[in-house]
Amino acid sequence: MNKFEKVPEGVFNKVEHNKQEFINKFIDDLEGLFPETVKDGIVDFQALLDRFGEYEESNKIEKYNMTWVGKRQAIKEADKDIVGRTLKYVEEDSKNPETTENIYIEGDNLEVLKLLRQSYYGKIKMIYIDPPYNTGKGEFVYKDYFTLSKEIYDKLSGNVDKYGERLVKSNKDSGRYHSNWLNMMYPRLKVARDLLTDDGVIFISIDDNEVHNLRKICDEIFGEENLLLQQTINKSSQIATEFTVNMHEYILVYCKNIVQFELGNDYKYTISRGTVGNEDQTTPKIKFPKGLSCYGIKDGIYKETRKIEGSKENIYNYDNIVVKNGKLGKDVVLQARWRSSNDMRNFFDNNCKPTRAKINGVIEEIYFENDRFVPQIKKRIKKKINSVNFNNKRGSKYLEELELNIFDNPKDMEVIKKIIRRSSYKDSIILDFFSGSATTAHAVMDLNAEDGGNRKYIMVQLPEPTDEKSEAHKAGYKNICEIGKERIRRAGDKIKEELKEKYNSANEEERKSMKNPEDLDIGFKVFKVEDTNLKRIKDTVKEGISMEEHKAISPKDNKDFNPHFTDIDVVYEMMLKRQDIDLNEEIILLDDIGERTYLVGYTMLICLEEEVTEEMVEKIGSLDVDLSWIIMRDSAFGNNINLKLNTVNKLRTIVKENHRKEQKIYWI
Ligand SMILES: C[S@@+](CC[C@H](N)C(=O)[O-])C[C@H]1O[C@@H](n2cnc3c(N)ncnc32)[C@H](O)[C@@H]1O
Structure with missing residues (x-):
């Protein structure tokens, strides 16, 4: 199957060893943007070329680009599948x-x-x-040095022809030096x-x-x-x-x-005045609700706020301001050059509960601090990432x-x-x-x-x-x-x-x-990168492993898996192939089904039994979990295709009865 084809729905799905499930998402995105470029789930590269041909023509002449020796290979390297x-x-x-x-x-x-x-x-x-x-x-x-060897660099960069003759005078090594890195x-x-x-x-x-x-x-x-x-x-x-x-x-x-x-x-708190001294600022009226805290202000009735002569930030009141038990005793309308009038209104409309501010952060509280009655706005903001770090x-x-x-x-x-x-x-x-x-x-x-x-x-x-x-x-x-x-x-x-x-x-x-x-x-x-456990992908006898070691495992295991494998190794290998399962999912041995059947993350069942009986199929199908994957061994059925088909059908029927869903089964 080519990498740009979707995984087909079906009964006999082999566990793909190099299939990246997310490729399907790319294809869906591409199809959404340019429907003509995807046909039956397969990317039509000619249609893509036709779609962007013109751009390519005009871009061929000159373009802003960074390149170095080996770049094409480096790009390919990222997308190359990892096999074995x-x-x-x-x-x-x-x-x-x-x-x-x-x-x-x-x-x-x-x-x-x-x-x-x-x-x-x-x-x-x-x-x-x-x-x-x-x-x-x-x-x-x-x-901490990544210089390409001179021979390799010269070959890749075309500095020498295929007979090793130098084509370009090499007077600077910086290309070699940076390219490899x-x-x-x-x-x-x-x-x-x-x-x-x-x-x-x-x-x-x-x-x-x-x-x-x-x-x-x-x-x-x-x-x-x-x-x-x-x-x-x-x-x-x-x-x-x-x-x-x-x-x-x-x-x-x-x-x-x-x-x-x-x-x-990572939060910090800021407190800013609710007024500004900007001459051009408009002076809307805002109703401040009963209950706002009045810190450092004696209880009483204030006919007017204290003013500072010439200050643009003086506040004008149209009713008396009542302060009772350290709080505003009744609603009051105030007029001034407000700094964030909308934010204040939103906060009051939200019953003075924490409210997202227009620019940054969340307003936690608005209060008065003295008899000038300039509102103070307390915001909780996320700490930002600075452009300089001295410490x-x-x-x-x-x-x-x-x-x-x-x-x-x-x-x-x-x-x-x-x-x-x-x-x-x-x-x-x-x-x-x-x-x-x-x-x-x-x-x-x-x-x-x-x-x-x-x-x-x-x-x-x-x-x-x-x-x-x-x-x-x-x-x-x-x-x-x-x-x-x-x-x-x-x-x-x-x-x-x-x-x-x-x-x-x-x-x-x-x-x-x-x-x-x-x-x-x-x-x-701890995990280590190792060769696959599955023989189907890498069936060579590993170096340093004697024939005795091969014989130490059963003929069926020998056929399916590489020496030194354990069931858990195979389970983890399967987990790496799922997008909805990570390496921390719980692995449970289902010992009432067999000795080698595992449930992973309550969604994937891996049956490594050498033989699968009807009773096992019955039990797997009746498990009280919503399985999205069932993986079985091909070899458990020998060459008996009928037995395999029957098992699959039976399992699917039981799952459908119990869970009302179609079940896919995968094989290793
Ligand atoms: C500069 S050190 C990192 C030091 C680390 N930040 C610390 O505080 O200890 C870079 C590390 O990357 C490792 N490294 C280099 N190439 C690597 C690769 N291909 N895969 C994994 N690790 C690699 C090196 O062995 C080295 O330990």
């Missing part, structure tokens, strides 16, 4: 796996992002990444965009080595109009050259869609506190906390796919402890080996994932201990607004 790879759950490395909703994934982030693209499509509110800056230095624990970043950002929610946002740390290039590719991938901000952030250590002192780096901030972007729930400290301080100061240039956890707080909600999923020492995971846990949130994180990190001479290696950390996981373990314990101390010394009232330490999620499930 999956995520394997590693229980022994996980912490509190039964309860946690945090995830740590070991592997190349492009593969991981593609594997997550189905389950996490449009689910991530905030991504923070701190990719290697391409400083050209080789002294870090991780690689861009080739690395482009597809990753493109896939990452798919994971963002419609109101989501990505923050990317970067410095002068690549900021100009990064901005150009982000303009292309996210759209120039979706650039929220280029934040300047002070370097934690300044770099002096002969002529300059370099004190800043940057964080680029792009929204998935700037129109739908929402700030996080960047050395991130190694936090690793030092955990006695784990063995990673180069970790980010300042407080900076990461701040951007998470300002850009995500308390239950959002936060993703960092260049996780390094896992500062972002640390920040998420710390923030949850601080404000009672339930944010969850997904960390992705390549198991890049540490240099044998490095402190990390000497301390026993053979790759960067080992450092990251250990940091999360230690940081989680420390945060929970500190929260417990605070909680225990707080009184009942204070506890109400605090996170109960027992509810703080300091665990994480």
Whole structure:
């Protein structure tokens, strides 16, 4: 099936291994906009060309564009399906796996992002990444130079012909230098965009080595109009050259869609006067309702407000103003040059309950403060993201506190906390796919402890080996994932201990607004990128696996699955193929049906039994859950097509009787 065809409805649906369900959504969108370009669910590329042919002609001549060696390949790379790879759950490395909703994934982030693209499509509110800056230095624990080899660069750029003869004089290496970094970043950002929610946002740390290039590719991938901000952030250590002192780096901030972007729930209060001194302002009358607070004003009847000579902000009253028990005793009409007359009226019309203001925030209260009776407007507004951030400290301080100061240039956890707080909600999923020492995971846990949130994180990190001479290696950390996981373990314990101390010394009232330490999620499930468990896709005998190991599993399992598979591995592999199921869904073994039948997220049933009996079919069909997927093994029916058909029909009939819906069944 080609990638631009919709999945057909039918009985014998194989579980697609490279099918991205969301492609259907693209096709629907395209069909909605240009109906002539989609026929029977299949994209008609000729019709598309016909539709846009004219644009293409006129654009061919010259266009504003950024290009580099390997760009076409980088674009293709993002859309290339990922075949034969999956995520394997590693229980022994996980912490509190039964309860946690945090995830740590070991592997190349492009593969991981593609594997997550189905389950996490449009689910991530905030991504923070701190990719290697391409400083050209080789002294870090991780690689920070991306120069293409001269031979490859020359070949790709057409600098040499096919016989290796040089065609163009090569006098500058900067192309090689930037191209490889861009080739690395482009597809990753493109896939990452798919994971963002419609109101989501990505923050990317970067410095002068690549900021100009990064901005150009982000303009292309996210759209120039979706650039929220280029934040300047002070370097934690300044770099002096002969002529300059370099004190800043940057964080680029792009929204998935700037129109739908929402700030996080990080609030502050502002109080502004309800009058202005602008001569041109009109002077409407507004009725202020009984009950408004009058702070610092004695009870009594005021015939008129106190005026300041020459002030444009004096208030005129037409009735007496009655103040009783510190509140306005009756409605009163006042006239002045009001600052936000509509906002005030809306608030009063809304019975003085919190009311959305026209420009920004929510009006919480309007009150008088003294006998001038200038109304004060108290607003709750969301804290915004500033274009400059001065408070960047050395991130190694936090690793030092955990006695784990063995990673180069970790980010300042407080900076990461701040951007998470300002850009995500308390239950959002936060993703960092260049996780390094896992500062972002640390920040998420710390923030949850601080404000009672339930944010969850997904960390992705390549198991890049540490240099044998490095402190990390000497301390026993053979790759960067080992450092990251250990940091999360230690940081989680420390945060929970500190929260417990605070909680225990707080009184009942204070506890109400605090996170109960027992509810703080300091665990994480570990997954590793591995070859698929399914033989149908990768049926070669893996290197290093003896024939004995193959024989150790049953002939049917041997036919269907790769050695070392477990049922849970297969279950997770199936979960990655569903858009409505993520890796935190509950997995239940249905042991009254068989020994290998699993229910996932109360919506997907995976039956790995080697044989399926009538009784099992009866029980599956009668389950009291609304199943949207049933997955079975082809091999459970041998070559008996009739048996398979009968089973499918029976199952569908029972489900229809019980749930009044058509049931699709998928096969592995
Ligand atoms: C600059 S560091 C991130 C540091 C992190 N922000 C911190 O505070 O610890 C970049 C990290 O990205 C990792 N990395 C580089 N290429 C990667 C890839 N293809 N997949 C996953 N991780 C990668 C490197 O190993 C390195 O640990």
